[in-house]
Amino acid sequence: MQAKLLLEDGTLFTGTAFGADRETVGEVVFNTGITGYQEVLSDPSYCGQIVTMTYPLIGNYGITRDDFEAIRPYVHGFVVRRHEEIPSNWRAEYSVDRLLKEYGIPGISGIDTRMLTRKLRHFGTMKGILATGSKSVEELQEMLGATPIVRDQVARTSTKQLFSSPGNGERIVLVDFGAKSGILRELTQRGCDVVVVPHHTTADEIRRLRPDGIQLSNGPGDPKDVPHAVKMLQELIGEIPIFGICLGHQLFALACGADTGRLKFGHRGGNHPVKELATGRCYITSQNHGYTVVEDSIAGTELEVTHINNNDKTIEGLKHKKYPAFTVQYHPEAAPGPHDSSYLFDQFIEMIHEHKRNLPKVPRQAELAAQLKGEQ
Template structure:
């Protein structure tokens, strides 16, 4: 069956269909990873996007239960040069084709993905429509024109957990605010014995306070951070009250809460090979990234934020810390492992920050707090 991908600039790609017989609109982006296509498909940060893989062969090692980063894939379409329908891997349980069919996601193969990537790099990300239908091109152009970016801005609510749940542990209690969190974040925290409470994206500061956390983890997630102003307000209220660690979207929300600004990148950072320099040590880390927005460098001046990491390719901000409060963030994904576990130390740094905060913070004895509450109720 034929499939077609139409970009908003009028460029049309025709190729072979795989996955679902469907029609989806989204932001067309590219990922430079050689492996990790299952993690890409199941990363909630790709919600609302049609993802192009620059590596030419996709599907050769199949899909396995253990490699999902969320409960289901959230992409709106999948674009590859060559799709391998029969995986060769002892871990494989089914194919990319069957996964996409199960969730109604269309795929297209046998197109020039190098040309598509060059278009995105030159002109920036743009809307596109991926279809297996026989509709005339003019009708597809009209449909694409009627789709506004605003319709693609409900991603956080679409990917966040609808209700609170726990992953019990015996050590520090961490409230993980789910803006579209990858499973790897929860896995890193629980592997360190943390008592993790995962809460929805719109949980208020007062609701978090009632959970009596030791620290707050702001997760990754899809879309523009300015589309979730309530989350910025929540972070602003809790900043300085609890240790905070932000990842990806959580990094951007932390920056906005501290008075900085964010802006859209031309074509974003998506892949497992992005070099990031830690300014304090001068060390370079190879990181996994997936984001289309960044913290504006000039906007950091005049705030109480300090830049800790930069991207070695385009010098954009990759890490921040607060100069007064126990809070820091990174734009990349320390829970991912593009080779060795280079960046997982950040979770240890977060827990160490929590312990230092608890040791340095003078708290009234719990008995005195309870007694005061009873007295106030009278």
């Protein structure tokens, strides 16, 4: 069956359909990862997007349950140069084609993904429609113009109710804006008692959970579409240690008075170089975002830049000058990607310990009773 990908500028790509037989509209983006297509498909941060893989061979090692980063994929479409229908891997349980069919996601193969990527790099990400079947270009243009880009991606991907992953260590509240499973894995591997809460959880509801620290997850879309999270953070900054990742990093910046803006074509892949300013060391990182913290907006806030992107010099890390809180734009849980930055979870735990050591000492019961008696 034939498939068409039509961009909002009128560019048309025609190829072979796989996955679901339907039409879908989304923001067309590209990912430069060589491996990890399953993690890309199941990353909630891609909600509402039509993802193009720049690596030419996709599907060769199939799909396995253990590699999912969420319960289900949230992408709106999948674009590849070559789709391998018969995977060759002892771990494979089924094919990419079957996965896309199960969740109603159309795919297109056999197009020049290099040309598409160059266009997106030059003109920026743009709206597109991916359709299977025989609809005309005129029909697709009409559908593309009439269908808006989704703006409620966080609500679509966040957990609907609180749940926990028990441990014997520090209690961490993980605020789920569309969290990857890798974040939960990293915390539980360190023995943390993790409570995952929905994106709309209030500051008072978090306080009632008595957390030692707050983890802000990644997530899809524009951070300014989640104003309730900014309000929650403004109430908790300085009270409880905070570590933010990706969208969590951007929301933290907004809560501290900085601004965010849209990147031309975003950072999506597993080989982005990031420089740590304190040491001068360069880390190779996994990234997936279309927005960034605006550098000029940092002046006048209590924030300090800790990391920058070596390619375009955008901000990749922040810390609060006064309170125990730091964030990064990239993915230290790196699934897929290098493990260079997993130490940040250890740094988060150490920050919690340091915060506890600096808390005022609580008087012993006898001393408190004597103090109360004297006051009477």
